[in-house]
Amino acid sequence: MAPAYDSTDAPVPRPVSGEVVIRMEGVQKWYDSFHVLKDIELEVRKGERIVICGPSGSGKSTLIRCINQLEKHQKGTITVNGITLDSHHRHLDQVRREVGMVFQQFNLFPHLTVIQNCMLAPMKVRGTTKAEAQAIAMKYLERVRIPEQADKYPGQLSGGQQQRVAIARSLCMNPKVMLFDEPTSALDPEMVKEVLDTMIGLAEDGMTMLCVTHEMGFAKSVADRVIFMDRGEIVEQAIPAEFFSNPKSERTRNFLGQILSH
Amino acid sequence: MIRAFSYNEFLFLLSAVQWTLALSAIAFVGGATVGLFIALARTSDVKAVRLAATGYIQLFQGTPLLMQLFLVFFGATVMGFDLNPWAAAALGLTLNASAFLGEIWRGCIQSVPRGQWEAASALGLRYPGLMRYVILPQAVKVAVPPTVGFLVQLIKSTSLAAIIGFTELTRAGQIVNNATFQPFLVFGIVAALYFAMCWPLSLLSARLERRYAVATR
Numbered sequence: 001m002a003p004a005y006d007s008t009d010a011p012v013p014r015p016v017s018g019e020v021v022i023r024m025e026g027v028q029k030w031y032d033s034f035h036v037l038k039d040i041e042l043e044v045r046k047g048e049r050i051v052i053c054g055p056s057g058s059g060k061s062t063l064i065r066c067i068n069q070l071e072k073h074q075k076g077t078i079t080v081n082g083i084t085l086d087s088h089h090r091h092l093d094q095v096r097r098e099v100g101m102v103f104q105q106f107n108l109f110p111h112l113t114v115i116q117n118c119m120l121a122p123m124k125v126r127g128t129t130k131a132e133a134q135a136i137a138m139k140y141l142e143r144v145r146i147p148e149q150a151d152k153y154p155g156q157l158s159g160g161q162q163q164r165v166a167i168a169r170s171l172c173m174n175p176k177v178m179l180f181d182e183p184t185s186a187l188d189p190e191m192v193k194e195v196l197d198t199m200i201g202l203a204e205d206g207m208t209m210l211c212v213t214h215e216m217g218f219a220k221s222v223a224d225r226v227i228f229m230d231r232g233e234i235v236e237q238a239i240p241a242e243f244f245s246n247p248k249s250e251r252t253r254n255f256l257g258q259i260l261s262h
Numbered sequence: 263m264i265r266a267f268s269y270n271e272f273l274f275l276l277s278a279v280q281w282t283l284a285l286s287a288i289a290f291v292g293g294a295t296v297g298l299f300i301a302l303a304r305t306s307d308v309k310a311v312r313l314a315a316t317g318y319i320q321l322f323q324g325t326p327l328l329m330q331l332f333l334v335f336f337g338a339t340v341m342g343f344d345l346n347p348w349a350a351a352a353l354g355l356t357l358n359a360s361a362f363l364g365e366i367w368r369g370c371i372q373s374v375p376r377g378q379w380e381a382a383s384a385l386g387l388r389y390p391g392l393m394r395y396v397i398l399p400q401a402v403k404v405a406v407p408p409t410v411g412f413l414v415q416l417i418k419s420t421s422l423a424a425i426i427g428f429t430e431l432t433r434a435g436q437i438v439n440n441a442t443f444q445p446f447l448v449f450g451i452v453a454a455l456y457f458a459m460c461w462p463l464s465l466l467s468a469r470l471e472r473r474y475a476v477a478t479r
Binding site: 068070089093096097099100101103105107108109110111120121124125166169170173 | 377383384385386387388391395396399400403
């Protein structure tokens with residue numbers, strides 16, 4: 001696969017007109033007195049690929065973790081696939097079944113083999129048979145190009161391989177949306193590419209994706225929209241060409257100056 | 263009438279070992295069963311459940327085991343039903359063991375990294391599945407060495423059941439000593455028998471610890 005993410009030509013803006021998959025309205029969150037999300041308004045349409053960037057502590061991870069409620073928001077509404085996240089456990093379960101997540105630290109289950117990691121949720125959450133789960137798992141392990149590692153334990157794999165397994169594990173639930181929380185930040189530099197290539201492959205297949213990442217090359221070549229967050233607010237959002245060449249806010253310019261200056 | 267310490271006395275002590283082992287086994291199985299629920303309650307998201315479990319643990323850790331045995335033994339009589347020393351010792355030790363095992367296992371459950379809970383939740387697993395398939399299998403590996411270590415404590419603790427009149431190894435020693443007046447010899451043998459039960463377990467605990475240290479490297 002071509003390493004599309006390090007190409008420098010700006011992509012043609014892709015018209016995205018699908019149904020709204022995620023809608024956040026007036027979302028607020030505090031950690032004690034620290035206001036971590038301030039009045040977040042966000043709409044994500046089917047097939048859209050969004051990159052969220054911003055300085056550390058800006059609330060970008062918290063934002064995507066609210067979408068599957070690993071963090072609870074205190075005000076505002078979040079609707080995923082038409083289901084509003086409220087205090088009903090049933091709603092939360094429905095949303096989590098349709099939203100996959102990939103973490104910075106992979107979070108594979110160390111006591112299970114690679115294929116068992118992939119089979120667990122389809123069997124225990126979706127109730128598929130063992131044979132079906134196995135077939136699904138192999139399909140996605142082939143997709144992330146490590147079917148030969150199926151019977152190894154996560155500890156025997158490299159970081160890049162582990163992260164690809166984590167992506168496959170999420171895909172086995174056939175999610176409608178994928179959330180990526182700094183998926184390459186814990187990787188050695190030589191392993192970043194294999195993970196980004198996997199993500200690009202997903203994007204090309206039309207997966208709806210929200211990625212918190214510092215990989216600006218990925219943002220430029222893959223994102224339909226780049227969102228910049230600072231101090232709990234969405235400061236700016238634009239298509240990548242505009243975002244990188246003509247940032248509107250001072251804070252965005254400062255941030256881009258810092259991360260692109262090397 | 264004073265008897266000499268003979269082979270028969272030794273056999274009597276040896277046969278009392280089975281009661282010590284039986285009492286230990288019952289207290290361990292009972293304590294483990296109740297203790298699992300205590301550990302789950304201690305790590306619950308519900309504050310009231312957590313507080314109740316904390317109170318239970320502090321009650322049993324903060325009072326002497328002997329008082330707990332007395333309270334069960336005499337308390338049963340006060341409440342109008344007759345508990346024989348056997349049942350009282352088993353119940354008292356079960357309650358005590360459940361508090362200690364609950365606290366040991368709480369630590370083991372909490373030693374499983376937060377990311378494991380998050381990944382399992384994000385995949386849609388609810389609490390029972392998350393615990394059963396993801397958290398507890400990892401906690402068990404951490405729990406085995408300290409649990410075996412606690413079993414050693416428990417075997418030695420059963421000697422207190424002698425005081426409420428249950429004839430296990432220590433009580434058998436008292437009986438033999440009352441007849442032979444050779445306390446150093448008698449209690450030396452009793453101690454050696456406890457050592458013979460506990461030492462292999464201590465070795466096992468140390469070995470398991472080394473093995474899991476290698477496995478998780």
